[in-house]
Amino acid sequence: MLPTSLAEAVEALGTSPAAVPVAGGTDLMEAVNAGRLRPAALLGLGRITELRGWRYEDGGTAVLGAGLTLARMDRPDFAALIPALADAARTAGPPQTRNVGTLGGNIATAAPTGDTLPVLTALEAQVTLAGVGGTRDVPVSHLLTGLDPIRPGELLTWVRVPLLHAPQVFLKATGRSGPARATASVALVLDPARRGVRCAVGAVAPVPLRPLEAEAWVAGCIDWSARGEEGATPIDPAAAAAFGEYVATACVPDGYGADAASGLPPQGPTAAALALRRTVAVLARRALGRALK
């Protein structure tokens, strides 16, 4: 099935709920080729042009189509709009997959290493789900945690992102220079209007984690009036480093990487936990530093 409009697609999915939507196919076809998935039918989303762009809504929100490709999100016009999402899209795999892989596919797959996910979490984005019964908006975090999943017969159509008009950063550690999945990633966005810092850590847990206390603490350490001024230091470097540690400890538990089957209570943090915390702390500190530069 290759519908050319959203309405047609929703309709088609309503009549055959067993059909599996396919956008770029970069996740789906991998599962099919490996024999993990045998879809009864495929619903191709590639021809729904309305989902491949974005629009603005009541001044403060960008409404992104689920069919927006990762490559498109890396272009300067989009990067000026939501820089952290552009950063994430730029590092999400090799060019061949980014040319066809989509934002909607990245969200629906909900892989722990999905690079757009920590950014959308930090931005507190909402997704629109459309079914024959109508549409509903769900916070992206509810979708990812399974609190409010995509239901059978529903399509992910739009992603609503508040426009903050302030620096935002996505940093990803992979341990190599070529394209790779994250070992850890940090998305950090400033919300000057609310004097807030929002941060999400990706790849260390099944879903992106928000270190809420660390966010609140660091927001109080920032000299918001000095921000953006020539030669000003809006934050004490020691506070930035402490923020990194704070985020890392909040997001990586002591028992990370421990053999759960051993049944032994963890004796302090494991070596794997310490190594990962170090990485997360560096990423969070650097992200904050870049956002405040």
Place this chain on the structure above:
Amino acid sequence: MTDQLDRPAESTPAPAYGLGNSPLRTDALPKALGIYPYAADLWAEGLLWGAVLRSPHPHARIVSIDTSAALAIPGVHAVVTAADLPAQPVDGGTAPPSDRGAERPVLAADVVRHHGEPVAAVAADHPDTARLAAASILVEYQLLEPLTDPEQAFNGPALHPNGNLLRHLPLRHGDQEAVGEVVVEGLYQVGRQDPAPIGTEAGLAVPRPDGGVELHLSSTDPHGDRDRVAARLGLEPDRVRLVVTGVPGATADREELSFQVVLALLALRSGRPVKMVLTREESFQAHGGRRPALLRYRHHADAQGTLVKVEAQILLDGGAYADVSAEVLGAATAFAVGPYVCPNVAVDAWAVRTNNPPAGRMRGEGALQSCFAHESQMDLLAARLGLDPLEIRRRNAMTTGDSLPTGQAVTCPAPVGTLLEALDEVPLPALPLDDPDTPWLLPGGPGGAGDPAAVRRGIGYSVGMVHMLGAEGADEVSTATVRVSGDHATVICAAVDAGQGFATLARQIVQSVLGVSEVYVAPVDSDQSIAGPSARGRHTWVSGGAVEKAALMVRHQLLQPIAADFGMSVELLSIADGKITSYDGVLGMPVTEALEGKELWATAQCRPHPTEPLDEAGQGDAFVSIAFCAMRAVVDVDIELGAVRVVDVTVAQDVGRALNPGQIEDRIEAAVAHGVGAALLEDLRTTAGVPHDLSLTGYRLPTSLDTPEVRIATLVEERDVVATFGAKAVSAVPAVVAPAAVAAAVRAATNLPIGRLPIPPQDAVAG
């Protein structure tokens, strides 16, 4: 370059041909266009699809196998287990030494010894049906404790009737009581690099009316594979014919024997052609990789840094089956000290069996593991004595005539000092910080998290060696036929060009000897004479030698009558550009005319001088010849994240004679990429014998962004008088040396010990 790619080299030969030039491979264009056929592209009328059932356990007893569910599935034509194969002696019995897979079952009969070991196989009319049927075979396993720590192999339960010790080599050389004024010790670990060929194992088997079978495989050892398949099936070798298809990547050997035998067996059982293509996951399970190694070293030197004694213990994890572990252990032991003079050496080396994935043959296997350790030790020694890393190497460098710790005198060129000097003369790459206009690819890659303030640059050196051809008494021989008719020549030689460029070289040899530009290299099959495996850098020497001899014989046949007519000796005639000329220019006759419509041909063999096995003290003339290489690696390390980027690798290599300089540079680049993978990325990690992630996402191969700029400082051309054309093999030694050079550079950047390969990012965090 692009200009050359635009036209097929076959119809318009490159203007410069013959030895010493760099003509393009004839298959370069079809490969670049994606139209070059590989085994996975084969098709036969009425073919069935094969699928294999593999053990999910690293160690278990097979209590029973029930294939009835699989047989009941419509479309299934054959189901086979170990019971369908003639019984093999479990210990490999009297198998010839060349049958390196002798103790490894084709299909596990009573015990599975590694995760992914083949247990049963199915042929069905659709690939999905075949896989489904394989999955429906019920195997009852009784789980056994897996032995996965090689250090436990000595005292653990025997995993195989042959025991767990695959080989022990206690090498003793010189005065065992000697002690140095300075002593440094280190412990080194090397991970499990996988060959990860870009095309997975694939093949087609066609039953023959005479009860035999024809196999179309990307074999790199057609006669060896034919003989082994025939032996396992209880057939005479002439009932198995092996046709070599395009080889989509091979680091030495390619396919595991079980794949080939199962494919043939399914075709014989079903009476139909059977095709099998492994998935990426199965491919990782099927072929063998590098032996993880644990190396404990103690170097003694005098106050000037001259080596006094080297003591080493080397433990190689061979995995579940012996394969070539014994041979690899010989190389690891003999090259344990590196290309240095050391009067007193004590090495104890063991290769042991575990329930880990079975190891195979990789580039420079054995030598690579030792090189990482001996080079790390040389740097420790330099640091202790306050010497420059190049200086300590210079002071100890071996030259021709020095002896290995095995007592063998190195009679081939050993230009180690020259190689080191050449490295020193190449300027270092600029630091981007000094030149803000150059784009700086930070460790972590473009769009990564790199921070220039946390980046430290490090420079490291390493030197290494590897032997060419089979060692320790292996019979090395190759045969080739050369034919001229009309204006072209044909080479028939069963040396498989798995990408290393032998076919190009064979063309160049014939062009040089016979002066004809059009040379075709025939496709390879097992009806041709034996040329041996494409491994251990042997074909340039043995098959190149056979091609040269055959071409010279043809040349003689061609020139002899003409020389007789003119009353001059053959030596006074030369052939170039398709024309025979005499020294005085009086005679000028086209080759086509001299042939008078006849066809001339000759067959010749090349067999290098024999070697001997290492004795119980590790002594003996085990190698035909040795190649050396020196390298300088420059790395940038983000010392907070431990991310490493190899910026530049400069190579000085001993090549004997550069027969095809372009091809040599390509081979060096490929080997450096391979070595960078071993140094930073590639490790097939397991827990309790079970691999973590059998995919190319989990198993990280270097991409173009991970590989450095490779610069050739020099290709040292000191002819090796016993070798064909004086040339040395070029592919393995840079792969041996690169990991140690990268590790040294990371050590220099971070001031951390760096004792593991691949280097995990946390080992390079120094902030």
